[in-house]
Amino acid sequence: MKIAWSFSLIALSALSAEPSGTRLKDLVSIEGVRDNQLVGYGLVVGLNGTGDKRQTVFSSQSLTNLLARMGVQVNPTAILVRNTAAVLVTGTLPPFAQPGTRIDISVAAIGDATNLQGGILILTPLKGADGQVYASSQGSVVTGGFVAGRAGNNQTVNHPTAGRVPNGAIIEKTAPSVSPATKIQLQLRQQDFTNAARVSRAINEKFRMDDVEPAHAENSALISVLIPAAYRSKTVEFLEELENLIIATDRPARIVVNERTGTIVMGKDVRIAPVAILQGNLTVEIQTTLNTSQPQPLSNGQTTVTPQVNVAAKEEKARNVVLKQGASVEELVRALTAIGSTPRDVIAILQNLKAAGAIDADVEVL
DSSP: OOOOOOOEEEEEOOSSSOOOOEEGGGTEEETTOOOEEEEEEEEEEOOSSOSOOTTOHHHHHHHHHHHHHTTOOOOGGGOOOTTOEEEEEEEEEOTTOOTTOEEEEEEEEOSSOOOOTTOEEEEEEEEOTTSOEEEEEEEEOEESOEEEEETTEEEEESOTTEEEEEEEEEEOSOOOOOOOSSEEEEEESSOOHHHHHHHHHHHHHHHOBTTBOOEEEOSSSEEEEEOOGGGTTOHHHHHHHHHTOEEOOOOOOEEEEETTTTEEEEETTOOBOSEEEEEOOEEEEEEEEEEEEOOOTTSSOOOEEEEEEEEEEEEOOOEEEEEOTTBOHHHHHHHHHHTTOOHHHHHHHHHHHHHTTOBOSEEEEO
16 A cells, blocks of 8 residues: 655745735724623524424423413423423624624524424523623524434434524623723734834834823733824724724744644745765565465365565655755755655654754644
8 A cells, every 4th residue: 555645845935035024904903892692591492393393391391481471381391392402502792783783693402302403593682701691692593513313314414403593692781892092002903023023113113192102012012002182082083093003014934834734834934954864764664464265165274374474665755855044945955856755754844943943933743
């Protein structure tokens, strides 16, 4: 049996052009302007016998409580309803969401229901971390999977016990967002002292007034910005100009390798110190041949099977490549390709280069 390896090397580099920079809105988020998670407990009805069974006690209790609020008194131990499933409903409340706005929600079974396909979520309040109700949800559940067949002869695709309700929730209460007044805090999505200083410098160059610099980097992840007096009544316009500032960001040198797919991604800032790479492959091949011996007709002999094992070892000549001082990503890619390395070999070479201190980059193996 032969195994064929293939790999691709992707160098994220601009060899002939300098990077144009990144918008500030892609680098930072505004403190207080954030999403909030919502969760609720509800019932999905209308299932075709694929709902919760008798051992799921809370679904029948929930159903009897629902019927009681509608004037129908039922003993929860005396009913067996397989068209109902208890579910948890989750959603994300966007910042500054106004009452009446609709959002998507996700529904997942928490009992022993086998399929939510075709079900309808009954009115379910969604609460935030503070216990207050911020939205109400209801609607038809759309599943990304299905179950076909019966008993032991069936086929399941994806997860039919989880689904979504597009625009299934209506906001009932304003989201707890903080509107910037005189000062805003910018949070870097990836903390870095260099980028924090560059963001602060760019904001000061844009909005400096009377030698007053509005921005100050508190640390590697937080920049404080005073809203200029000219923008106190136009905060949204100030944020619009702020978000579209172009920042020449600094990114760490990193190499990411994925052995399963044979993909290697490198940043353009990866540099290699003077080093020689020597690689040789040792291949051990073991073959087992089964020899069958049949007895003569009408004899008392038995068929015997004798395994014959052959072991062969083959070692290729070592291949080497020399990298000079300050070798670039392009030269590294060419060098690894030239010695015919497989993904496993390339990963080992990169890790050895890192261990030898010859590569100025973080090597991350997925």
